[in-house]
Amino acid sequence: xxxxxxxxxxVGTQLxxxxxxxxxxxxxxxxxxxxxxxxxASLISSEPISxxxxxxxxxxxxxxxxxxxxxxxxFNQIRxxxxxxxxxHTAGSVPMTIFTDHSRHGVLWPxxxxxxxxxxxxxxxxxxxxxxxxxxxxxxxxxxKSISDHVYHIDDTQRAFLHLAATFASNFSxxxxxxxxxxxxxxxxxxxILKPLIQETALKIQxxxxxxxxxxxxxxxxxxxxxxxxxxxxxxxxxKEVYELLTKSIQSSSENAG
Amino acid sequence: xxxxxxxxxxVGTQLxxxxxxxxxxxxxxxxxxxxxxxxxASLISSEPISxxxxxxxxxxxxxxxxxxxxxxxxFNQIRxxxxxxxxxHTAGSVPMTIFTDHSRHGVLWPxxxxxxxxxxxxxxxxxxxxxxxxxxxxxxxxxxKSISDHVYHIDDTQRAFLHLAATFASNFSxxxxxxxxxxxxxxxxxxxILKPLIQETALKIQxxxxxxxxxxxxxxxxxxxxxxxxxxxxxxxxxKEVYELLTKSIQSSSENAG
Numbered sequence: 001x002x003x004x005x006x007x008x009x010x011v012g013t014q015l016x017x018x019x020x021x022x023x024x025x026x027x028x029x030x031x032x033x034x035x036x037x038x039x040x041a042s043l044i045s046s047e048p049i050s051x052x053x054x055x056x057x058x059x060x061x062x063x064x065x066x067x068x069x070x071x072x073x074x075f076n077q078i079r080x081x082x083x084x085x086x087x088x089h090t091a092g093s094v095p096m097t098i099f100t101d102h103s104r105h106g107v108l109w110p111x112x113x114x115x116x117x118x119x120x121x122x123x124x125x126x127x128x129x130x131x132x133x134x135x136x137x138x139x140x141x142x143x144x145k146s147i148s149d150h151v152y153h154i155d156d157t158q159r160a161f162l163h164l165a166a167t168f169a170s171n172f173s174x175x176x177x178x179x180x181x182x183x184x185x186x187x188x189x190x191x192x193i194l195k196p197l198i199q200e201t202a203l204k205i206q207x208x209x210x211x212x213x214x215x216x217x218x219x220x221x222x223x224x225x226x227x228x229x230x231x232x233x234x235x236x237x238x239x240k241e242v243y244e245l246l247t248k249s250i251q252s253s254s255e256n257a258g
Numbered sequence: 259x260x261x262x263x264x265x266x267x268x269v270g271t272q273l274x275x276x277x278x279x280x281x282x283x284x285x286x287x288x289x290x291x292x293x294x295x296x297x298x299a300s301l302i303s304s305e306p307i308s309x310x311x312x313x314x315x316x317x318x319x320x321x322x323x324x325x326x327x328x329x330x331x332x333f334n335q336i337r338x339x340x341x342x343x344x345x346x347h348t349a350g351s352v353p354m355t356i357f358t359d360h361s362r363h364g365v366l367w368p369x370x371x372x373x374x375x376x377x378x379x380x381x382x383x384x385x386x387x388x389x390x391x392x393x394x395x396x397x398x399x400x401x402x403k404s405i406s407d408h409v410y411h412i413d414d415t416q417r418a419f420l421h422l423a424a425t426f427a428s429n430f431s432x433x434x435x436x437x438x439x440x441x442x443x444x445x446x447x448x449x450x451i452l453k454p455l456i457q458e459t460a461l462k463i464q465x466x467x468x469x470x471x472x473x474x475x476x477x478x479x480x481x482x483x484x485x486x487x488x489x490x491x492x493x494x495x496x497x498k499e500v501y502e503l504l505t506k507s508i509q510s511s512s513e514n515a516g
Contacts, residue, residue: 068480068483069480069482093475093483093486111451111452111454111455112454112455112458113455113458113459113462113473115462115465117465118462118465120458124454125454126450126451126452126454126455128451150450150451150454152447152448152451154447154451157445158445158446158447160486160490161441161442161444161445161447161490162441162442162445162447162451162452163487164441164487164490164491165437165438165439165441165442165447165452166438166452166455167438167474167475167487167501168434168435168437168438168441168501169434169435169438169452169455169456169459170455170456170459170473170474171472171473171474171475171476171477171508172434172437172501172504172508173431173434173435173456173459173460174459174462174463174468174471174472174473175468175472175476175504175507175508175511176426176427176430176431176434177426177427177431177463177468177471178468178469178472178508178511179423179426179430179507179511180423180424180425180426180427181423181467181468181469182511183419183420183422183423183426184419184420184423186419187415187416187419187420188416189410189412189416189419189420189423190410191467192384192408193369193384193386193408193410193412193420194369194384194420194423194424194427195463195464196369196370196382196383196384196408197369197370197371197384197424197427197428198427198428198431198460198463199460199461199464200370200371200378201371201427201428201431201432201460202431202456202457202459202460202461203457203460204371204373204376204432205432205435205453205456206453206457207373207375207376208373209439209449210432210433210435210436210439211436211439213432213435214429214432214433214436215371215428215429215432216425216428216429217351217425217429218429218433219429222326222327224327225326225351228351228418229421229422229425232418232419232422233422238507238510239507241503242503242504242507243425243426245499245500245503246430246433246500249433249437249496249497249500250429250430250433250436252496253433253436253437253440
């Protein structure tokens, strides 16, 4: 496919590299900051542009890999270039209906967290896709399958819930690491001690459900340990509140499961 | 060292295998359930026992790898066999002072979660150790270093806090996976979609601090996305409460860091 890639941030860069590798022709890479557009374009034999007025007509697909709250604005700037090309965005939290008055549109959301420096193998990244009509869904599916082995049809409603679930699975679990680091730092304990445990906890749910994998004082209803933990946090009301609510939530989840 | 290993559960089994591999002599393995004692003993050329009355005198070290709340009771049953041998437990949440009237004692806590079925390389497992006097600390350190490359001196107070930190890092992060799975299940979305994201989130903090790795609507103060998330949970008061408190906690952590 002939692709115009709009956005050379973390998601745009990973997608551009994957499209190139899969044999697609990324005819243009747009980024407001010219240097990032140039950097990516040079890697994937593409043309860098830093003004949307230089966007070419007639690509097969226009992919908006820009910040969630910029999608609508960028779409309005490029719609005159689109004719009947496919347009899609890559955001988990934005409904497809943002494109509703364009005839062929959809979403391709890579369900992964990308860092600029760290290369990700896109074939292992789950892609949640949807299109506004069967024809666009099929076109997006073909494009998605050309770069990933894990393509899922996820409609707008499901994607909203999946984005919420990803918030728990990633943003909130990362915050648990932050709180644990606050505790170790205050006691001059190297945070490194906890890294293998964090890895193994994440690995464990590849083999069993998180409900089955749950361990610790909360699920054991070990009131002695819970009380000792609470005493250690008596100066830290906020952290204690998180501890108490999550302990309650673990116990209530295990009740419902049992 | 000549070791009596008391307990052939997950921790006891992993330690027994590691001691054997490191060339120590595990002279006896005790487990109340005889079959587990026999199974482990057969793997490490040891003698299985299922009654503490058969415990041998004169081992260099007696290791209590039993449930946290059984340590005190088991210690009372075996103290007449100990003479001046070293005795230690393997629990994160139990103070060393439980052994206080025995002359040589300490703790060796593997900071990792073990599953029966899944083999762990003990050389990569951090061991948090302490002894009641310099001589026992050194002996425990030597034993620990013979099986792991990551040995840390952690006193009783630090270990209590480290155990609390591990609760956040492991038990609570796992619960985040549970909540995310509850959301995907209710929407007929395969939980598998989130597994690579969970892995990468845990991997990311090997390269940067969790504070730096934090992403998502909370840290961005993206009120629109937060509001849409809250609407999706309007029927689920408990989950919504967790979401709101963790969003607040992320914002307060990022304020303090910034």
